[in-house]
Amino acid sequence: MSFRWPIRVYYEDTDAGGVVYHASYLRFFERARTEFLRSLGFEQDDLRTRYGILFAVRSMQIDYVKAARFNEMLWVSAEVEQLKSASLSFKQLAMRQDDQLVCEARVRVVCLVAETFRPTAIPDFLLQRLKNDL
Structure with missing residues (x-):
């Protein structure tokens, strides 16, 4: 199942030519993963303070397909492709409203102990x- 989140391209997201700056997609994808967790009922600050865990990006492969521009509306998705005991891998897409692909990424996220930043198992409840969402 793929989660989608709408994102408008703001001026601050673009380079001097009005095209989305490549690093802006990292923020867009991060927002979609955060909203995905929120849609499941989990807030990242609560996971940190209450359960002592956090998630960090371990690796990312990204492909810039087409230029997105200032003031466009995009759909940014977050789909869990692989789930392991201490990590999960996402396929993420940034698409125009007409479903034209703009950018695609594969992101591996690991679960860490908040105090030590050492890998730990994802809690059973999560x-x-x-x-259940796969």
């Missing part, structure tokens, strides 16, 4: 919820 792991089960993620499995």
Whole structure:
């Protein structure tokens, strides 16, 4: 199942030519993953303070397909492709409203102990919820 989140391209997201700056997609994809977790009932600050965990990007492969421009509306998706005990991998797309692909990424996120930044297992309650959403 793919989660989609709308994002408008603001001036601050673009380069001098009005095209989305490549690093802006990282923020767009991060927002979609955060909203995906929120849609499942989990707030990242609550996971940190209440359960002592956080998620960090371990790796990312990104492909810039077409230029998005200032003031366009995009759909940014977050789809879990692989779920392991301490990590999950997402396929993420940035698409125009007409479903034209702009950017695609594969993102691996790991679960960490908030205090030590060491890998840890994803808590069962969250792991089960993620499995139910696959």
